[in-house]
Amino acid sequence: VTNHKQTNHIVPSQRDMSLHVERGVLLTCDPAIKQFVVHLQDHGLVNHGKQFIVENLDENRLFVIPGVIDELQQKIDAMLDKNTWQGKDD
Numbered sequence: 039v040t041n042h043k044q045t046n047h048i049v050p051s052q053r054d055m056s057l058h059v060e061r062g063v064l065l066t067c068d069p070a071i072k073q074f075v076v077h078l079q080d081h082g083l084v085n086h087g088k089q090f091i092v093e094n095l096d097e098n099r100l101f102v103i104p105g106v107i108d109e110l111q112q113k114i115d116a117m118l119d120k121n122t123w124q125g126k127d128d
Contacts, residue, residue: 061104062092062102063102065099067098067100072097075100075110078110084110090103090105
């Protein structure tokens with residue numbers, strides 16, 4: 039995870055024009071990591087299969103619930119370790 043900060047997210051309700059505030063974390067990463075995070079949610083591989091992405095903001099940012107950052111970091115680290123070529127030491 040490149041960058042994250044805890045913040046509040048305000049979502050206007052279209053029905054009654056009231057505001058809904060949610061506490062969460064702004065996750066900033068490159069598009070490939072963001073795609074992997076979305077894949078984790080789509081396949082229920084984080085947060086005990088529950089939705090954790092509050093809002094998909096743009097190609098580099100997601101707003102997620104606060105409790106998943108450590109689990110996401112572990113999944114991303116494992117994926118990067120698995121998919122990074124380790125050259126043979128001579």
